[in-house]
Amino acid sequence: MSNEYLKFDQMAEALLEKAQRDGAETMWDRRAAQKTQCGFGEAGVCCRICAMGPCRVSPVPGKGAERGICGASADTIVARNFARMCAGGTSAHSDHARDIVHAMHASKAEGPFKIRDEAKLRRIAAEWGIEAADTKETYALAHELANMALEEFGKPFGTQRFLQRSQKDRLNIWERENIAPRAIDMEVTTLMHSTHIGCASDYESIFRRGMRTSMSDGWGGSMIGTEFSDIMYGTPTAKPSSSNLGVIDKDQVNILIHGHDPNLAEMVVLAAENPEMIELAKAKGAKGINIVGMCCTGNEMTMRHGIKIAGNFYQQELCIITGAIEAAVVDVQCIFPALPALAKKYHTRFISTSEKAKISGDLYIQFSEATGLENANEIVKIAVENFVNRDASKVEIPDVKCDTMVGYSVEAIIDHLDKVVNTNTTDKTGTVKPLTDVIYAGVIRGAAGVVGCNNPKQVHDLAHVTVMKELIKRDVICVTTGCAAQAAAKAGLLQLEAKEMCGRGLKEVCERVNIPPVLHMGSCVDISRILDLVNLCALEKDVDTALLPVVGIAPEWMSEKAVSIANYVVGSGINTYLGVIPQVLGSPNFTKLLTEDCQEFIGAHFVFEKDPIVMVDKIMEDLEAKRTALGI
Template structure:
């Protein structure tokens, strides 16, 4: 393991050595066992969507088969594979949102699911045209709005309601290019139909359908997931927390919450505060109950409750390897099927809870909105009962944790940035004007949304951190979600002290507003927050989103969700930089469509760049060109 790697994650070396001593297999062992990965798959030219195949066509013309058995060429195969990744990613994010809406349908004053942001409930209801949005009884309104939201998944006619939020020129682009998303489930189903054997072969047509499905995620499922989570659980505001594996407490019952859907996690927070369960923990020799978060459930819980962040995607195994986790509780997405076997090396109980992500190997306790608190209470009790089974000889908790400031919702960002120009006013503007002012004045050169996963094809977290550190040094403010946000947390970039790493302009803003230079905006679903704040800036300046000096970046992405995200960010008019090249290079035509031709359609494009410093150099050229075009 290189010193450069250890600079960014000092927890890794000791815990991987411990795993070897304990006989525990990790992702790195499985990565080595893969040896050389399939070149056809890497190029995107392997097709297995019918039983005549799998067919592999040559990414090099004139060398090997140029068409599959049905006649599909590299352009078609690559475009179909890419489109199906978009469909998978949209499905994951949007089904998450559906679960949130279901929980809101169960909300009632005396139950565990309550309306905690009534103001946002009424704002969204008015936005969607609900009669009596400002006067109707709270829970009657919530149930009516949840029914309307469920219709967004399957309504037979019309487009997504949240599209009307977009700056008017962007709406015109979507209409002109026929990429306005209709019902979310319709877009996914139609795209899967289009990519079936014997259907679409035109790669541009497939791309457009994929783009529409991606936009159904960003301006549909993800935006619903974010807004309705805020209504149900509270809109986040800035708060202190801690990050990295040092947040695990040797003297407490440690429960790892891992996944993406906050419904279960919210109930676990309530159950862990139950006085009877806390007394039970003390009777077992523990000082208390310590919930720690992993991946996007961790982001959701830290934003709303200050739950400490144990780590991001690749640390899910390391967390168990510490030997101090009583229960690893998971819901959906980004969960290694290898975790139950790893947990058996220690005393940890692995508990899966979702019928959509039932993972064999240990316990399954199904979570349902109607019985949510009861399910969570059973899980917490099980973890507490497991505390005496911990083997002290196997406990090794890294002494690394970082203070972290989290919880920058759109509302929180506006509240803080208002102070840049209105610090002496009692009545702040409550708009993004201060943000656009400092960008247009050149105090900040631009903004970057840094998002996405970890990927063992790269040194973990290194690209995330290098990109963010270089951007803030060059006066580009960063907003981050998902595993990228957790990488920033572990590296200390979500602290007020990180302003010392900034250029002069961004340093001044951070000092005046008392914010970190990298703002934690939440989970991967919450990239919709990034869309909204950029969109508000475009509305404020009366320009299309594609004209603003902003970029999207996924330095270490790996999932289908990331492909859907990249599509909707580009579709929104924001150039999107990918540090891992998608499996498209087997089709030069489709690659050119993504990286060049799409500019004529949507005013934004995909940019592939593995080297993080080279990526930042390209981003700065991009941002300065946008500034010049705006005359600023």
């Protein structure tokens, strides 16, 4: 396998050797201890939904037990397991969003939780039909909007408000197929009920309920999470940052912020800017305080403040193994429970902060909207005071980092597109028309959203980077979020100079619009930004999203959240390519439903393909077929 694009793997190897010397365990030790993974689980045919079980049916039809004790077939068991992953993923994104809305509900002019994008507040308030949205007092309006958003989680009637943004053909399909999502909590509850012992056995019905639940994530929880975070903390604009473990500074107090929810991290950044805290750091012998981000908390903070990116999911252990992290501060999601024990091998304090993700083994400081800045002050002080405990002989920071551009919200992209609008024509600024124009003209062949996690079933970052490099070479513009975005950052794909890796058409577009060929659009909840962008293109051309030459890709996904995302992206009419095969192959019927049959009623389907180059070949065929069908 070619490894020319990342010094990263060599760096990981050195740190893994260091871990061994330090007696520190990593995910690779635990992966080895698992030996062969369970074949029944892998095929999705293990059921432990009731206490008559666990039951496992044969993953190969016609061989062994074909039904669980209750009579559930492989189709039912696989469908239920898959659906429950959708419920888990939707819960995670949406509960995160609810916390953001609660922060907005608690916002006030003089506190640390403030409205930072008032224009967006007024725009969303008007979109949701609040009267006098342009004149109401800012915080009265923010509280009214927050109350409305909280109702999106539990209202007894009606569907998600943001659906009304959608192009009408897509909206009609959702209504026709009964997958227009209702209140978020209701969708999750209904799905858990529906997949309880003795409820639905029809695998297609279970899939449809799962998709509707996932749609309440994409067009509900995630969209609320993104829009309300922007209102609270500012809508991202294009800005430089840097990435990879080399952003850890041996001369400064290093604080790692990791997880997903920006509420805590925003307060930590504020606390670390406090001159008194910086003075204290200097008194302890450090040159200052260096905040570095990981996973989506890192993405949220780099998008809005240019905070440096230490790495993605798989690097959370490596980061601590550098021996130079004074505090690893976490909020929710994608945090290894192994971290506190690992931190104890070094001087690192591990601090968990959410009752939803209380991780035992070191410190717990409960974060709340009422005490947010005080909590953050306490955390930063602990980190600063810990600097003197650092053991210089255990410090080894890889000399690897890469400059990157970040911050491409939909608004930032439109801002860039505005620069190429010829105002002598009837073309207006503030639209995505320049983008649809170059796609329809064939200058670029289509667009891809590359998202998702890391998974040891794929070589770390290899699938992400290969897919993106191959796509831009073939004139497909990429937008990216989550750990995929961090992989792109480390590989230099988010720099303006990456235009040199592109085909001729995309290179020209990058030069004229002054953007990199791969655009960092944020965290995993910010896949809603991608939905928004594609939807704006669909509105611009007044066609269903399913007709556009766009695809979704998750080359290295691993979480329940990713299952929910894949479902709502397909539900939004976008074919979705998965580089890790979901645990469904034990049901050929359910697999066919995902990869073929759902095309008939939703206009999009899943593609499973582990090999990134073969995947890109398939994507190009897909995009060109869409172009032919559109006559472009």
